[in-house]
Amino acid sequence: MKTAIIIGSGLGGLSTALRLAHKGYKVTVLEKHSRAGGRLNLIEQDGFRFDMGPSFMSMTYELDELFNSIGILNPVELEELDPLYQVFFEGQEKPRLIYKDLQKLEKEFGDIEPDLAAKTDVYLKRAAQFFHDTEDKVVKSNFNNKLEYILKLSRVPLKHLPYLFRTMWSEVDKTFKSEEVKIIFSLVAFFLGATPFKTPAIYSLLNYTEMRHNGYWRVKGGMYRMVEEILKILNSMGVEIIYNTEIVGLGNYNGKINELVDQNGNKWSADIIVSNSDAASFRGKILGRKNYSEKKLDKMHWTLAPFTIYLGVKGKIDKLMHHNYFLGSNFKGYADTIFTSSISPQKPYYYVNSLSKSDKTSAPEGCENIFILCPVPDLRYKNDWSDKDELADNIINDLSERVGFNIPENILTKKILTPVDWAETLNLYRGSGLGLAHDIDQVGAFRPSNKDEELSNLYYVGASTTPGTGLPMVIISSKLVTERIEKDHESI
Ligand SMILES: Cc1cc2nc3c(=O)[nH]c(=O)nc-3n(C[C@H](O)[C@H](O)[C@H](O)COP(=O)(O)OP(=O)(O)OC[C@H]3O[C@@H](n4cnc5c(N)ncnc54)[C@H](O)[C@@H]3O)c2cc1C
Numbered sequence: 001m002k003t004a005i006i007i008g009s010g011l012g013g014l015s016t017a018l019r020l021a022h023k024g025y026k027v028t029v030l031e032k033h034s035r036a037g038g039r040l041n042l043i044e045q046d047g048f049r050f051d052m053g054p055s056f057m058s059m060t061y062e063l064d065e066l067f068n069s070i071g072i073l074n075p076v077e078l079e080e081l082d083p084l085y086q087v088f089f090e091g092q093e094k095p096r097l098i099y100k101d102l103q104k105l106e107k108e109f110g111d112i113e114p115d116l117a118a119k120t121d122v123y124l125k126r127a128a129q130f131f132h133d134t135e136d137k138v139v140k141s142n143f144n145n146k147l148e149y150i151l152k153l154s155r156v157p158l159k160h161l162p163y164l165f166r167t168m169w170s171e172v173d174k175t176f177k178s179e180e181v182k183i184i185f186s187l188v189a190f191f192l193g194a195t196p197f198k199t200p201a202i203y204s205l206l207n208y209t210e211m212r213h214n215g216y217w218r219v220k221g222g223m224y225r226m227v228e229e230i231l232k233i234l235n236s237m238g239v240e241i242i243y244n245t246e247i248v249g250l251g252n253y254n255g256k257i258n259e260l261v262d263q264n265g266n267k268w269s270a271d272i273i274v275s276n277s278d279a280a281s282f283r284g285k286i287l288g289r290k291n292y293s294e295k296k297l298d299k300m301h302w303t304l305a306p307f308t309i310y311l312g313v314k315g316k317i318d319k320l321m322h323h324n325y326f327l328g329s330n331f332k333g334y335a336d337t338i339f340t341s342s343i344s345p346q347k348p349y350y351y352v353n354s355l356s357k358s359d360k361t362s363a364p365e366g367c368e369n370i371f372i373l374c375p376v377p378d379l380r381y382k383n384d385w386s387d388k389d390e391l392a393d394n395i396i397n398d399l400s401e402r403v404g405f406n407i408p409e410n411i412l413t414k415k416i417l418t419p420v421d422w423a424e425t426l427n428l429y430r431g432s433g434l435g436l437a438h439d440i441d442q443v444g445a446f447r448p449s450n451k452d453e454e455l456s457n458l459y460y461v462g463a464s465t466t467p468g469t470g471l472p473m474v475i476i477s478s479k480l481v482t483e484r485i486e487k488d489h490e491s492i
Contacts, residue, residue, distance in 0.1 A: 001026045002489075005260065005268055007247045008276030010038025010426075011471055012462035014230045015066050015478035016274050021237040022070040023486065029239065030260075030268065032246035037227040038276070038426055038462075039433075040471065046413035048312035048369050049362045051223040053433075055353040055371060056081070056216045056323065058209050059472035063226070066475050075229045077220035079358070084216050085323035087184055088402055090347075095324070098184060100211050112178040120211070123175045123185070127208035130160050134205075138444060139467045142480050149445030163201045164440055169332075171201035183331050190351075190375060191470065193303020193434035195335035200440060218322060222359055226471075246427075247277070249286060256457040272485055273458050279448040279465035280436055281429040287455075292448075301442055303434035303469065304339055304375040305419035309392050311370040312363060312413035317354070319403040320368070324352040326402060339375070342382045344391040350374040352399065367412065372399070378419060379430040385418035392416050434470070435463035443468060450481045451488075459485055 002025045006013045009031040021027045035041060041052035057063065060078055067074045083104075086095040099105045102117035109116050133156050143149040163171075172185040186196030188206040210216055219225050234241070251259030251267050260268045275282045280300065284292030328334060328347040338345050355362040356369040363369040372395055376382065393408075400407040419431025428435070436442050443466075450465045452458035461481045463469035 002272070003270040004028070004272040004274065004485075005030060005270040006274045006276055006461075007260070007282075008032070008038060008462070009036035009241055010276050010462055010474065011040050011226070012474035012477050013038070013274070013276030014227065014234065015475050016276070016461045016481055017234055017239050018066065018070055018230060018237075019478055019482040020272075020274075020485070021234065021239050023482070025272070027234075027237075027239045028268075028270065029234075029241040030245045030247060030262065031241060031243050032427060033425060034243050036231055036241055036243075037224060039428075040223060040227055042222070042224040042227075043310055043415060045310070045415060046312055047364045048310075048367070048413055049222060049224075049355075050310040050369060050371055050415075051353070051355060052308075052310075052417075053306070054223050054471055055355075055373075056218060057223070057226075057471055058216055059214050060217050061214065062472040062475045066478070069479070070233070072233070076226050078217040079220055081216045081218055081322060083321070084210060085325060086321050087180075087187075087325045087327060089180060089183075090328045095319075096180065096184070100215055109178070109181055113176060113181045116176075116181065119175055123172075123204070124208050124212050127204045128212065129157075130163060130202060131205040131208050131213065133157055133160065134202075139473075140476055140480070142450070142466070142484055143445040146445045153444070160202070163204075166201040168196040168199045168201050168203055171204050172196070179331070183327065187325060190304070192438050193375070193432070193469065194301075194437055195339065197332060197335055199438070203438070216323070218358055220359070222355055222362055247286065253455060255455065257455050271457060272489065274481060274485075275458065275460050276462045277427055278429050278435055279450070279460040279462065281427070281464075282460070283448065283452075287452075289453075297429060298380055301437035301439050302378055302380075302430060302432035303437050305378040305431040306417070306422055306433040307374045307376045307388075307391065307419065308417045308422075309370075309372040309374075309395065310413075310415040310417075311368075311372070311396070311407065311411055313368040313370055313407055314410040314412050315366065315368065315405065317368050317370075317403050317405045317407075319405070320352060320354045320357065320370075322354060322357050324354070326350050326352065326399065339377050340381050341377060342384070344376070344382075344387050344394075345374075346394070348374045348391070348395055348398070350395055350399075370407075372396075375433070376419065378432045379423060383420070385420050388416050388418050429464075436469075438468050450477065451484050456488075 004025040006029045039053040043050040083097040088095045106117040172182045189196035189199040249261045283289045353371040423431040
């Protein structure tokens with residue numbers, strides 16, 4: 001029987017385990033942490049159940065495809081969000097609701113942006129064309145080399161070329177008049193872990209995926225249900241997951257990996273190895289590749305780091321919805337300075353998810369389950385997080401004021417994770433939340449490949465290899481790597 005080891009149980013690793021087990025491989029997953037899921041994880045504390053990282057799913061048809069590829073229907077129950085989210089601007093009492101329905105959206109912004117429906121329609125049609133012209137040709141393709149990638153890119157209609165050279169901000173700036181609307185349309189850049197002033201305009205395709213194509217979905221019972229459903233199936237297929245086991249080096253190798261070594265000196269071997277550990281830093285730290293030395297890794301573009309707070313609160317906070325953004329003033333000034341600074345932001349911008357708004361089981365009765373995510377500099381810029389309580393208090397006090405509810409006096413449980421915790425728990429390079437950034441020179445064949453350059457049985461899956469970061473993307477990544485393995489090793 002063909003054997004495979006997957007290093008890491010993030011969504012990319014688990015999805016690959018499903019696909020390979022279905023193809024007849026005997027699969028073992030080795031996981032450093034004590035629980036599966038990677039960033040898609042769970043925190044249980046004092047009767048509250050928090051989603052640790054991701055809080056929404058998009059492109060849900062990729063999740064369907066994953067289960068369908070092994071012959072079963074998607075067992076995860078999803079519910080589309082409408083409105084998608086609300087945005088609180090500093091100094092404005094009333095939040096703005098973001099609707100997929102453009103007539104409703106126009107009404108919401110009637111006082112500041114005339115003809116919003118028509119403008120948005122043009123904007124989204126343009127983004128849709130780019131999305132559909134690249135989804136299959138570029139995003140869902142394996143490339144053997146840069147030339148092949150460039151040839152595939154050359155089949156994308158030339159009219160999209162200017163998109164590559166403009167930033168997301170300039171794209172929204174030329175479409176909309178009001179600062180608020182521009183900011184709202186550019187917020188999706190943060191989902192890529194970057195600011196809109198540094199993100200190419202091509203990623204306005206994310207506006208299309210959120211507002212027209214497939215929307216945002218929540219998972220009934222919390223995001224971790226996705227992992228739980230996959231684990232049930234893996235268990236029934238005989239896939240073994242071994243926890244608290246970190247791969248720290250290679251034993252014997254000779255053109256292929258014969259042995260992996262864990263932190264206790266135990267040796268592991270299989271026909272095929274798939275690393276779900278970060279595809280760039282694994283090459284540097286575990287394989288000792290010069291192109292991925294610490295100096296070179298530090299020069300690459302990494303996505304912003306997460307500073308996350310999990311709060312169990314007594315009482316109901318009526319002003320919160322499932323997804324909420326709290327923004328300050330001077331958006332550009334903030335985005336340009338804060339993410340390369342060693343000082344915590346004084347007026348932080350942050351996102352709040354309240355799972356208890358839709359999932360009563362995530363908090364005791366009459367209580368609210370609150371997750372706060374504040375994007376911050378990674379550990380290259382700020383590695384001292386001894387001020388974490390100060391930053392958390394600053395955010396919590398600001399939130400209290402803006403939702404008109406005394407949160408500090410009603411906290412039943414609290415947990416804070418800094419970029420140091422994210423880095424140490426899941427081996428995220430310098431605490432970067434979404435892995436390698438998506439600049440033009442770090443996507444496609446310019447992103448670390450899902451097939452190793454030297455070792456013939458080593459492959460990669462997940463956020464820092466192709467196609468990129470986010471839950472649907474790492475599911476696509478598992479499909480691409482499985483296709484590679486099948487093609488390369490038909491005869492095993
Ligand atoms: C705060 C936050 C919020 C997010 N929100 C969203 C969202 O709402 N929607 C969305 O689509 N995406 C979101 N993302 C992005 C999404 O979580 C990631 O893109 C995705 O989960 C990455 O999955 P992955 O398979 O690459 O691996 P990971 O989740 O990184 O898992 C890799 C696993 O490998 C293990 N590992 C690493 N090295 C080793 C080793 N040497 N030996 C053994 N095990 C090892 C780690 O412990 C980890 O469990 C968010 C990310 C963060 C951090």
